[in-house]
Amino acid sequence: MSNRLEPEIIQVLEEIVTRRLREALEERAKLVTIDQFSEAMERIDHRFEESQKRFEEIQKRFEESDKKSDKRFEEIQKRFEESDKKSDKMLDILNNLQTQLGKPFEQFARNVIIRILEGEGLSKVLLKPIKLKDKNRFVFPDGTDEIEIDGLSEEPPIIIEITSILRMINKVNTFLRKKEFIEKRFEKKFRGFFIAAGSELSQQEIADITVLLRKHQSELINL
Numbered sequence: 001m002s003n004r005l006e007p008e009i010i011q012v013l014e015e016i017v018t019r020r021l022r023e024a025l026e027e028r029a030k031l032v033t034i035d036q037f038s039e040a041m042e043r044i045d046h047r048f049e050e051s052q053k054r055f056e057e058i059q060k061r062f063e064e065s066d067k068k069s070d071k072r073f074e075e076i077q078k079r080f081e082e083s084d085k086k087s088d089k090m091l092d093i094l095n096n097l098q099t100q101l102g103k104p105f106e107q108f109a110r111n112v113i114i115r116i117l118e119g120e121g122l123s124k125v126l127l128k129p130i131k132l133k134d135k136n137r138f139v140f141p142d143g144t145d146e147i148e149i150d151g152l153s154e155e156p157p158i159i160i161e162i163t164s165i166l167r168m169i170n171k172v173n174t175f176l177r178k179k180e181f182i183e184k185r186f187e188k189k190f191r192g193f194f195i196a197a198g199s200e201l202s203q204q205e206i207a208d209i210t211v212l213l214r215k216h217q218s219e220l221i222n223l
Contacts, residue, residue: 109162109195110151112221116193117158127151127160132185139177147178157190166196166222172209176216192218 110127117125130149134140139147151160159182161175172194179192194213199206199222210220 105164105197106150106162109197109221109223110160112195112223113151113158113160113193116221117156122156125153125156125158127153127158132181134181138181139174147181149178149182151193152182154186157186157188158193159190160193160195162195164197166199166201166209169201169205169209169212172212176212176218179216179218189217192216193221194218195221195223197223 106129113127114125117123128151130152132147132149134145134147137143137145149159150162152158159179161171161178163171166172175192175194179190183190192213194209201209206220206222213220
């Protein structure tokens with residue numbers, strides 16, 4: 001009987017050992033997988049921390065760069081403000097000088113025209129500065145209804161415009177509208193003189209202005 005049971009016992013034992021071995025291997029496989037997963041997660045966390053640290057460093061550099069840019073912009077803006085203040089101061093000085101020298105220069109310019117007319121045989125010409133009302137705003141369509149004439153003589157009919165520096169042709173056009181306004185008012189043609197102490201225009205622009213004035217019986221006197 002023992003001979004018959006021995007193979008059965010051996011088989012049972014083999015089955016038990018095989019099952020235990022399989023369970024042990026499966027359990028070990030699970031543990032290895034978990035360990036590997038943990039290690040992988042640790043590596044990911046470490047890389048994330050490094051990436052975050054690099055991002056913070058980059059962000060810090062950008063913030064420092066923005067601060068430097070803001071500071072530079074403030075310095076540039078400050079310089080512009082200082083430059084504007086200097087420009088305003090220089091403009092005030094220039095305006096004061098023009099105010100102080102304006103009246104004497106205007107009289108000097110009128111005297112120049114009077115001498116020119118005397119040389120042509122027209123003596124005792126009196127050129128008076130006057131102000132007139134322009135109700136229809138012919139001279140200044142978008143501006144005042146008051147016009148100033150720097151010098152006017154009804155007989156002989158002479159009209160003059162005086163400026164310190166000729167910068168734009170628009171002032172010449174305004175003078176020609178004044179001349180046309182006076183001619184309509186007195187119902188006769190006037191001879192015009194446009195007098196400038198200096199000019200910021202090119203030679204070609206001066207030539208164009210000279211031609212334009214001559215078409216309207218006027219002359220450019222560039223002192």
